[in-house]
Amino acid sequence: MSLKATFERNRQRYEEELTDFLKIPSVSARSEHKQDLARCAEWLAGKLTEVGMAAEVIATPGHPIVYGELLEAGEDAPTVLVYGHYDVQPVEPLDEWESPPFEPTVRDGRIYARGSADDKGQIYLHVKALEAYREAVGTPPINLKFIFEGEEEVGSDNLENFVRNNKERLASDACVVSDTPMLAADLPSVVIGLRGLVYIEVRLRGPRQDLHSGAYGGAVTNPANALAGMIAALKDDKGRITLPGFYDDVIEPSDEEKKALAEIPTTEKELLEQTGAPALGDGEEGVHFLNRIWTRPTLDVNGLLSGYTGEGAKTIIPATAMAKISLRLVPNQDPEAVTQALEEQLRSLLPVGLEMEIERHSWGLPWYSDPAGPLFRAASTAVKEVFGRGPLFIREGGSIPIVPMIERELGVPVLLLGFVLPGSNLHSPNEWLSIEMYHKGIATVTRLYDAIAREYRA
């Protein structure tokens, strides 16, 4: 049977199985979902076994790793490591979801559910690609190792240790990751640059408890005012981050990449439609908006909480104030050095009358890859066969800390070939995956097996 016929016959089942996968609320940041993560890992390992892999669930001090191998192509054939994550972001604010986040719902050719795009849909297309290839063609011409973690959204700490301690087992010639977007349904994209990440939580404590703002206002330091001042001082009036030496290691994109960027058809209007923002505007003065996302670092407050937030007025000086603050970094900024500079700056900004506690949440290196060599050629071939055109080489503003880590620890090139359309609400309410792109992803990956085999044998 041809691949095409296989895809058509199984199309509905591929979607139903993904739906089952999406129903499991694998929110890694929330301790109450620990059992759901375990259940999700077992489910996924079962599916790897069904498609012929030797699969196992590997316990870690956090959420488990799912690992599967199919090494039937022989020692001379190239080996490809496929990485992804089965954990998902928290779902709040829940009331903004049009359908519940863990009850996958199809509307307008999209599957709406938390994790549909990031990253369950994109790892499951690899599972179904392997199944389809075996069903239609037979044993793939490459060896495959699948590694799917449950802690990508909380910093991948345990995966890093696992990779470091299992280099031989994970040894491969290339790594493929589907956890990135494409620019449009007719513009398949390979991501060649990612931003790094630093994420901290700052907690200020002043008085023992909330105080009457009349009885004490003026004499006691207000943690909420202080926190606002400290956050504001982290940027200057041009939108540049004020940490000492922060921009010293930032590498400008090459002239070639700048030229390519200028030809990318994404418009400001599209970004406004995707986000619903009244206007673009934040960020560094004089920098193109795509460069502000792709090649420049940022500092964003991700959450703020202090004092009385209910209905009406309460005249208090809050006892505490909390901010979650993250920075996106670009090559070659060092997350550890940035974290230290940030902590130092916050300490120097802390007014008298307050105590401060800083918790480090997560951490990731920025990454860039020159799109040359057999892996990128193979990707271009496979993409062209399915989409009728080769991929754009773009960057992504997000962070996949595991990518630079795999590249460094295993010494392999990493291909970021994703199938998520812009505006898919990753990390937001109403996350969705295009059903058409899901199936095109499955098809592309089957072609990639052949293309990689050809390129690496050539």
Added chain:
Amino acid sequence: MSLKATFERNRQRYEEELTDFLKIPSVSARSEHKQDLARCAEWLAGKLTEVGMAAEVIATPGHPIVYGELLEAGEDAPTVLVYGHYDVQPVEPLDEWESPPFEPTVRDGRIYARGSADDKGQIYLHVKALEAYREAVGTPPINLKFIFEGEEEVGSDNLENFVRNNKERLASDACVVSDTPMLAADLPSVVIGLRGLVYIEVRLRGPRQDLHSGAYGGAVTNPANALAGMIAALKDDKGRITLPGFYDDVIEPSDEEKKALAEIPTTEKELLEQTGAPALGDGEEGVHFLNRIWTRPTLDVNGLLSGYTGEGAKTIIPATAMAKISLRLVPNQDPEAVTQALEEQLRSLLPVGLEMEIERHSWGLPWYSDPAGPLFRAASTAVKEVFGRGPLFIREGGSIPIVPMIERELGVPVLLLGFVLPGSNLHSPNEWLSIEMYHKGIATVTRLYDAIAREYRA
């Protein structure tokens, strides 16, 4: 029977009745407590009837007013209006209460409950003083009008209308209010200055919903960062508020008051013990901490909310950010002018890419009274009889917007004679009232009847 014997015989019942009063959760800011406010007003009116007053519950567009009269002293006798409020502040954060806020609990000679000090305990001592006087002595030598509102903590809008429309009914020679602190158990105090209040809520909206901070960070304005910047810009680096002309109308205290202030025994250490703050520190450079509370204006953030505030990390650009911001004003600042200047300043600080909504919550004039004339002399006499010494004349950093309003609308002097000890956690968890001061308050008010009658006849 002597007053003393009457107090002793009824002591326990005075406490039990207050406990019943405190059990009613009359939180005016929360719409779900509307029925509790109505119930509380009925209960209180019943108690006024029991002590011989003609009492009624008067409906308003908000929470009702409780009004009672006892006009048996004759037309030549002075008439005293007693004002107070039976509504209370919200109770959050609930988990910081050692006993539930509406289950009054006695520990170490204190009644712990929301409203014990502010202001239920302090209005109920007036009710019991009248009862005791009638029981022990007979008809008081002054006419009494009690007006207790249910909206003091949310701005007193409907009381203002009521006072304006009922000037004849409320006509009196003096007004007495017990809603203020004393400096210590052996330092009875009369408050001669209050700060005014402006309270607004600022809501910023950027993207339609929370966005992935990697996919959009840098291009889309972050409402949380913006709000922090806007709040920070409301003060300069000397702690002075930056609204144009803000300090123009501030009146310096007189030399006499400054001298009195220097003799007030409150220490920085006491304030730190009361508040649990690690150090004093906020506020204007070079201003004594008591003056920063009593005679200088302030700007405090009362609440902050934006984005993800749960456990762990979520890498988002929040869709919205909210701040509750209030200013305490001093004579002769104008709350309306300050509100307008604040709104204008916030509009001018708003970055591109955001929409802003400002809601006005409450509003109150600052107030000052020269402690001269028969009312203050009578207070000194009554206080001396019960406490063995005359009162200190102090200011209070809080706001009782109704005080300047009553003074202006009814043309009467207002005496702020309160019995709440410092550190009573007004507006905070674990609010308490000293049981000894409650009973001393009852005794003082009975003496005040005679002292006022003497002073006004003289």
